[in-house]
Amino acid sequence: MSIDGTDEAGWEPDPEDETRAVVEAVGRQLKLWREAAGLRPAELGKALGYGENLIYKIERGARIPRPELLDKADEVLDAGGKIAAMKKDVERARYPKKVRDLEKLETKAVELGAYGNHNINGLLQTEEYSRALYDMRRPSYSQDEIERHVAARMARQKIFERQPLTTLTFVQEEVTLRRPLGGRMVMRRQLERVLEMGQLRHVEIQVMPTEREDHAGMSGELQLLKLGDGSAVGHWEGQLTNRVISNPKELRILELRYGIIRSQALTPRESLAFVEKVLAET
Numbered sequence: 001m002s003i004d005g006t007d008e009a010g011w012e013p014d015p016e017d018e019t020r021a022v023v024e025a026v027g028r029q030l031k032l033w034r035e036a037a038g039l040r041p042a043e044l045g046k047a048l049g050y051g052e053n054l055i056y057k058i059e060r061g062a063r064i065p066r067p068e069l070l071d072k073a074d075e076v077l078d079a080g081g082k083i084a085a086m087k088k089d090v091e092r093a094r095y096p097k098k099v100r101d102l103e104k105l106e107t108k109a110v111e112l113g114a115y116g117n118h119n120i121n122g123l124l125q126t127e128e129y130s131r132a133l134y135d136m137r138r139p140s141y142s143q144d145e146i147e148r149h150v151a152a153r154m155a156r157q158k159i160f161e162r163q164p165l166t167t168l169t170f171v172q173e174e175v176t177l178r179r180p181l182g183g184r185m186v187m188r189r190q191l192e193r194v195l196e197m198g199q200l201r202h203v204e205i206q207v208m209p210t211e212r213e214d215h216a217g218m219s220g221e222l223q224l225l226k227l228g229d230g231s232a233v234g235h236w237e238g239q240l241t242n243r244v245i246s247n248p249k250e251l252r253i254l255e256l257r258y259g260i261i262r263s264q265a266l267t268p269r270e271s272l273a274f275v276e277k278v279l280a281e282t
Contacts, residue, residue: 019093024061026086030070031059033077047076064094095152098242103152105233105244106159106166111226113169115208115217115261119181120190121170122153123160124197124205129190130154132182165202171217171258171265174210177278184282191279198272206265207274216260224251224258 034044034055041059042052048069057063065073067087074083092100106112114121119133130153134146141149159166177194180187198205208217223235234245234254245251266274 019097020061022089023064023093026065026070026090027059027061029086030065030073030083033073033079033083034059037077039077044073044076048072064090066094067091094148095155096149099149099152099156101244102235102242103156105225105227105235106156107162108227108229109159109166109225110164110228111167111169112159112223113171113225113258113262114223115171115221115258116176117173117217117221118176119179120172120176120194123157123168124170124194125153126186126190126193127154128186129182129193132186136181160197160200160203167202169204169206169262171206171208171261173208173217174274177207177275180282188279188282191275191282194275195272195279198268198275204268205271205275206262206268207271208261208265209274212264215264216257219257222254222258224254 034041037044039047041055045052045055048055049072050069054063058065058069070087070090071084073079074081077083095103112123114123120129122130125133127150130150131146134141134149159168172194177191182190194205197203208215221237224232225235226232231246232251232255234251236243236245245254265271
């Protein structure tokens, strides 16, 4: 944790994001508590272990504070839990808007199916693997951006524990299990994670072998979500854009393709055995 406040104590809010007002309100509240305690920004920063510059940025809404900073500020300023309680207000603002929008859909989903053809699905990723993916993005992300995206991706994985349980199915191309993104040890731990998730009763993971001559997934990755109200949506992410698909005709096409993809892939039992084999070879 660096004293100049330029580390990962917080993230910059998106200027076009509707949550910016929340971040600014939290900053104003923190400033009021600091002034009531008779502390200057530099003094509060020193007490928290951060720099004066970071305190200024948070108070004017130019930086999204991490939860641990708000906890510490609550203690230092003797706020009786009032500052710590603001963690709920800034939690969603910490993550990119497109991730929040996707998480909203996943929260409503009773079934989720995803086909991945170039890397392990985000819901199955380890933190190390996810960080390696963001680290290799071009144009390059700043360290701050990498940490923000990784944290958002890890937060989405709460779907595995949500009650009632969401039925989750994944089809992964064989190459996604063999390409050592992040290095051999990162990939080993990622494969172990896939095996762990595949043992859950509400999760089915299938592998699409490279040797398949007939393959319904040649148009790329896809994700389908069936919601609690009986409706369904699709989610597609390309090179520079991502979109939610709700048109009934397009949804029927995605559902057809995903069903055929699952039928062409190895069964869940065969797939876990396949992953174990790849792990032994990694």
